[in-house]
Amino acid sequence: MRPLATLGTVGDKVVNQRLRELMDELGFKQHELAEAINDLLIAHGFPGTVSDRTIRQWLTGKTRWPHPRQLAALEALFGCTAEELGFVPPAGRDRTTTPELSVLRRTFLTSVSGTAAAAAPLLSDRPTTIGTSDVIELRNGLDALMALDAHRGGHEALETAALTGAHRALDMQEHAASQRIRQRLFSVAADYTATAAWSAIDARQSGRAQAHLDRALYLAGMAKDPVAEMRVWNSYAMLAHQRREFTKAVDAGQAAQACAITRRDPFYGSLAHARTAVGHATRGDRQAAVRSLGHAENALTKADLTAPRPSWVTFYGPAELTALTAIVRDRIGHSAEAEAASHRALASIPRQFHRNRSLATCRLALAQLHQRNVEQACATASSVFDKMSGYPIPGRMRSLLGDFYRDLLTLAPGASATREWGDRYRHEWSRA
Numbered sequence: 001m002r003p004l005a006t007l008g009t010v011g012d013k014v015v016n017q018r019l020r021e022l023m024d025e026l027g028f029k030q031h032e033l034a035e036a037i038n039d040l041l042i043a044h045g046f047p048g049t050v051s052d053r054t055i056r057q058w059l060t061g062k063t064r065w066p067h068p069r070q071l072a073a074l075e076a077l078f079g080c081t082a083e084e085l086g087f088v089p090p091a092g093r094d095r096t097t098t099p100e101l102s103v104l105r106r107t108f109l110t111s112v113s114g115t116a117a118a119a120a121p122l123l124s125d126r127p128t129t130i131g132t133s134d135v136i137e138l139r140n141g142l143d144a145l146m147a148l149d150a151h152r153g154g155h156e157a158l159e160t161a162a163l164t165g166a167h168r169a170l171d172m173q174e175h176a177a178s179q180r181i182r183q184r185l186f187s188v189a190a191d192y193t194a195t196a197a198w199s200a201i202d203a204r205q206s207g208r209a210q211a212h213l214d215r216a217l218y219l220a221g222m223a224k225d226p227v228a229e230m231r232v233w234n235s236y237a238m239l240a241h242q243r244r245e246f247t248k249a250v251d252a253g254q255a256a257q258a259c260a261i262t263r264r265d266p267f268y269g270s271l272a273h274a275r276t277a278v279g280h281a282t283r284g285d286r287q288a289a290v291r292s293l294g295h296a297e298n299a300l301t302k303a304d305l306t307a308p309r310p311s312w313v314t315f316y317g318p319a320e321l322t323a324l325t326a327i328v329r330d331r332i333g334h335s336a337e338a339e340a341a342s343h344r345a346l347a348s349i350p351r352q353f354h355r356n357r358s359l360a361t362c363r364l365a366l367a368q369l370h371q372r373n374v375e376q377a378c379a380t381a382s383s384v385f386d387k388m389s390g391y392p393i394p395g396r397m398r399s400l401l402g403d404f405y406r407d408l409l410t411l412a413p414g415a416s417a418t419r420e421w422g423d424r425y426r427h428e429w430s431r432a
Helices: 017-026 030-043 052-060 068-078 099-112 132-152 156-175 179-202 206-223 226-242 246-257 260-264 266-283 286-302 318-331 335-348 354-370 374-387 395-411 416-431
Strands: 007-010 013-016
Touching (some): 013 017, 030 068, 132 156, 156 179, 156 206, 206 226, 226 246, 226 260, 226 266, 260 266, 266 286, 286 318, 318 335, 354 374, 354 395, 374 395, 374 416, 395 416
């Protein structure tokens, strides 16, 4: 049977036109598609061996039927079958009788349901009425995006998938079964858009992040969703800090504190106070920073840490508050206390949050450097490259390592450790 997608030719090469069309629709470049597939494979315990060359072979028709694991990941990512992606099974092979492919596809679909898979153009007819089950399916997809974020940080493919998920939620509005479903769809769209904003912040794409946050705040208001609203203000605070707009960072943190959810759940209140503390510290207001930290600690002791909450906020807890404490203490000149807090954070941040652990290690290096422990600080900062080996370094972490290097050149310009670390820094960047 001929596949639904047609195979065209360019010169003497066979081209999978359908795969190319879907990649263009979702904004995937070859290397971005390879990264997205590898993220999915690695998240399920398989090696991520897809490269630009692999994608090129699929597009040119040199490989007309990928490896079962790669094929299952592709089907889950795009939300359609291999044949609908333009692939042609080998002669005499009935793909429906391949147990490995069937099981793998179900596994991947379970994890990405509603995200990039659901965000891709679905080839089946959309239901005429959207109800609760459809909203739940779409919201579940956010968990997969946050898993990708935890695995490799903010990147363009994640941002694109999140925006497409938001568009899909809004497209469903006209088919909503009730006003309540419409509001829930606005809430899902707000969360997807906030996820896109966070990805842009982590990649230090502040212009795109600002536009996404403005849109997410509007959608959260339409949804009357205080959790989504609080999430957006939290991200606004981080973006303002990234732009060195420290007064705005404090204002955004205080806006997060004012959200209704912080009164109902002290967990969110703690995060809002911690974010405000960072803003105060960066402005040089020691007393306000310490006071906000105290509020954050007090609120977290009152929070039920086992209560179900959205996946975007799973990063926060005692370990993350300790990491934020290290930032605050270092910025108000308490570098020894900052170093101690960084060690406590690294002892408790879960292993799967390797990006957060690497960021905490950067902060530890800065605290050590600000105490003039130059050789120790350089060794700690170098370990960040080791921790991130095999993972792309997000823009936010690159910036922090740049801050370390600038402080290092200021405090110990002639030290041999400075020269050696500078060589390592340039070498790692040339490889990136």
